[in-house]
Ligand SMILES: O=C(O)CCC(=O)C(=O)O
């Protein structure tokens with residue numbers, strides 16, 4: 001299976017692994033820890049908490065205190081996303097995604113679960129849209145920008161730099177938490193800042209109607225339901241992802257393994273977790289990608305996640321006004337220096353984990369301490385760039401089809 005959700009890979013069979021969450025059953029939010037890394041306190045303690053969260057959940061909230069990234073910069077980045085996606089289609093299409101993974105793309109929502117997921121089957125569905133910015137050099141984008149946002153180049157470069165700085169800080173904390181392991185981070189890489197826009201529920205309902213009724217008929221189509229996913233189950237394939245979301249626009253869910261019977265279930269990830277309500281902006285959600293999971297022999301967990309429509313029975317944070325509005329999010333996908341060889345990091349904790357797995361199973365693969373198995377986290381490749389190319393090739397089949405023009409990716 002492939003989709004064009006580059007920087008992420010939809011995992012084959014992910015849907016069949018999930019438990020059914022019957023309507024009426026209470027859906028518990030994911031118990032993802034919230035960590036503040038902005039202080040000058042005990043860095044070792046913070047690093048330990050960060051690694052523990054990465055091992056247990058693969059996700060962690062980093063409190064937004066404004067010190068690492070000013071709240072205004074985050075607000076401005078969302079305003080820019082709205083402006084960009086409003087630009088005329090031809091402008092955006094003139095910047096269609098290229099093999100370097102930069103530019104504008106549509107993303108197909110795969111039909112992973114035919115029983116529950118209907119929208120994925122629609123032929124003319126309004127799909128999520130994304131615009132990817134690669135690294136800037138001296139404040140200049142190394143790719144065409146739509147004229148509508150050309151004058152905003154310094155702002156985008158600055159936001160990229162803020163994200164990069166935060167990712168370096170996290171990288172270094174993870175290094176400390178893993179026992180002084182060195183996680184390389186400087187030099188040209190496949191790092192991407194992605195602005196995302198998911199169409200509103202109403203647009204999908206309208207598309208469903210178009211697809212199921214003859215044009216002359218005024219028969220009502222069944223409304224789209226929470227079972228229709230906005231982005232299918234996937235893992236991210238870089239090292240770390242920073243995710244910015246807007247209060248009132250939830251939808252992200254992580255796949256959890258229930259300690260009781262090992263069953264898998266989807267748990268919502270609130271935008272504003274308890275205790276962060278008065279922060280200047282919602283915490284930055286950080287998740288471990290396949291590469292970092294592979295790098296640490298599976299100690300750090302690359303967790304499957306997806307984006308769904310608001311659930312009618314959910315708590316206040318799950319009641320999305322954005323049923324009628326588009327949903328925006330911003331992801332910063334960190335990649336290590338392209339030439340870096342992907343050998344397991346020289347960490348005592350990683351070695352101990354590998355040894356424990358070895359003795360338990362006679363040679364285990366990648367996965368968190370709770371037994372997660374993500375096929376992409378296990379794959380061996382030579383360098384970070386080779387890994388990225390392999391994953392992009394799987395995601396952008398059209399783009400890599402040698403019989404097609406490189407610009408032929410459908411927007
Ligand atoms: O939009 C979101 O909340 C999640 C996006 C995501 O998982 C991704 O782009 O990889």
Ligand SMILES: [Fe+2]
Nearest residue numbers: 008235236305
């Ligand atoms: Fe993702």
